[in-house]
Amino acid sequence: MKTLIRTGISLEKDLLRRFDHAARKKGYTNRSEAIRDLVRDFAVREDIREDRPVVGTLTMVYNHHQRDLAGRLIDTQHRTHPMMLATTHVHLDHDNCLEVVLMKGRSRAIQELADRILSLRGVKHGRLVLTTTGQGPK
Numbered sequence: 001m002k003t004l005i006r007t008g009i010s011l012e013k014d015l016l017r018r019f020d021h022a023a024r025k026k027g028y029t030n031r032s033e034a035i036r037d038l039v040r041d042f043a044v045r046e047d048i049r050e051d052r053p054v055v056g057t058l059t060m061v062y063n064h065h066q067r068d069l070a071g072r073l074i075d076t077q078h079r080t081h082p083m084m085l086a087t088t089h090v091h092l093d094h095d096n097c098l099e100v101v102l103m104k105g106r107s108r109a110i111q112e113l114a115d116r117i118l119s120l121r122g123v124k125h126g127r128l129v130l131t132t133t134g135q136g137p138k
Helices: 013-026 031-049 069-079 107-118
Strands: 053-063 084-091 096-106 123-132
Touching: 013 031, 031 107, 031 123, 053 069, 053 107, 069 107, 096 107, 107 123
Parallel strands: none
Antiparallel strands: 053 096, 053 123, 084 096
């Protein structure tokens, strides 16, 4: 078990009230857990900013009737296969598909790949979500 260190912070009364309200709504039983999660989130954003190894999901909706889009998506995934871990494909309706791509690699390379995929003609919307691999900075 990791050693906990007690620390103190100073906050304006209104800010602390808003924080406590938000923490209760999310189900936190105490401030310490909520603050630890905020600090962890800050550390993950630093890992991403500093181009460290990360994992992510690219979620997108696209028109499957768009000429050669499916082929370009598959080709992109094969050419970058070390970063591509898995893909889930769902038919939403006659025209639209949802695809979720699980990726792993350096944050900058994953962001660039996601940007390339999302800019393909026929991709209607998408979002990349990155997080840490859980191994700490490297």
